[in-house]
Amino acid sequence: MGFTEMPTNQYVETGFWNFDALFVPQQHPARDLQDTFYVSDPPTAGKPTKVSPDDKQDYDQYFENVKEVHQNGKYGSIGYRYPWSADESLRLVLRTHTTSVSTAMLHKLAGQKTADGRVPPARYFSIDRVFRNETVDATHLCEFHQVEGVIADYGLTLGGLMEFMDMFFGAMGVTDLRYKPAYNPYTEPSMEIFSYHKGLNKLIEIGNSGIFRPEMLESMGLPKDMVVFGFGLSLERPTMIKYGISNIRELLGHQVDL
Numbered sequence: 001m002g003f004t005e006m007p008t009n010q011y012v013e014t015g016f017w018n019f020d021a022l023f024v025p026q027q028h029p030a031r032d033l034q035d036t037f038y039v040s041d042p043p044t045a046g047k048p049t050k051v052s053p054d055d056k057q058d059y060d061q062y063f064e065n066v067k068e069v070h071q072n073g074k075y076g077s078i079g080y081r082y083p084w085s086a087d088e089s090l091r092l093v094l095r096t097h098t099t100s101v102s103t104a105m106l107h108k109l110a111g112q113k114t115a116d117g118r119v120p121p122a123r124y125f126s127i128d129r130v131f132r133n134e135t136v137d138a139t140h141l142c143e144f145h146q147v148e149g150v151i152a153d154y155g156l157t158l159g160g161l162m163e164f165m166d167m168f169f170g171a172m173g174v175t176d177l178r179y180k181p182a183y184n185p186y187t188e189p190s191m192e193i194f195s196y197h198k199g200l201n202k203l204i205e206i207g208n209s210g211i212f213r214p215e216m217l218e219s220m221g222l223p224k225d226m227v228v229f230g231f232g233l234s235l236e237r238p239t240m241i242k243y244g245i246s247n248i249r250e251l252l253g254h255q256v257d258l
């Protein structure tokens with residue numbers, strides 16, 4: 001479907017890339033210790049800097065834009081109006097979603113211009129480990145594999161996102177999807193995606209999606225008329241359903257024949 005794989009081989013992120021750049025406020029519960037693993041050594045990282053000589057991006061301006069959009073609002077948003085802390089944004093975490101990588105890829109895209117001076121459309125995907133300080137039980141571990149896709153283009157609509165999700169899941173034989181309004185700090189509108197599972201005789205949640213907010217996209221320098229879809233699901237849930245596995249531990253480690 002034209003997606004390029006994202007480089008997701010870095011599990012430790014700053015709060016900046018995992019939360020602040022996604023317009024997740026510093027008081028958001030997802031940033032609490034009961035949800036996020038913080039790395040204590042080293043406790044913080046330096047401010048984001050150029051990743052390679054051909055990196056055209058102005059990271060100082062990006063950092064200022066993120067601070068401003070949280071603290072006072074920007075780009076037509078009233079923001080959250082709280083004193084944004086640079087130190088808090090530089091704390092290190094085990095990434096709670098691969099959307100931190102999608103953010104870095106979109107920021108890099110914003111620095112690219114085609115001959116007509118426009119940021120080119122792009123499609124990125126990743127499938128990799130994410131870490132959450134969850135209470136471990138039969139279906140939850142402190143980590144899971146997130147499948148994520150991002151589509152950046154001009155003139156995209158919410159109906160188009162639904163149509164794409166119908167195609168994406170349709171390719172796996174999952175049809176007749178239902179969409180339910182949801183909330184993510186970084187996407188507005190957001191939708192949970194459901195499908196009726198004949199075997200389980202009930203509607204099951206098969207993913208989440210949304211349109212990234214201007215507070216996130218314009219802060220990184222993407223043009224106002226560029227729209228970006230994001231969607232995600234896990235690898236463990238479909239695997240457990242497909243193979244009738246009730247305990248998530250059966251997916252990992254040595255198989256113990258009882």
Ligand SMILES: COC[C@@H]1[C@H](c2ccc(C#Cc3ccccc3)cc2)[C@@H]2CN(C(=O)Nc3ccc(OC4CC4)cc3)C[C@@H](O)[C@@H](O)CN12
Pocket residue numbers: 099146147148169172174184187204205206207208209210229230231232233234235237238241
């Ligand atoms: C803390 O839980 C997060 C995880 C995981 C998840 C949720 C959201 C995203 C996302 C996202 C996103 C949204 C907007 C922009 C960018 C990314 C990614 C993974 C699954 C997402 N879920 C999930 O995978 N369910 C699922 C997926 C597929 C499936 O069968 C396949 C079709 C054949 C069956 C089930 C839904 C639930 O399991 C949910 O309770 C658990 N979710």
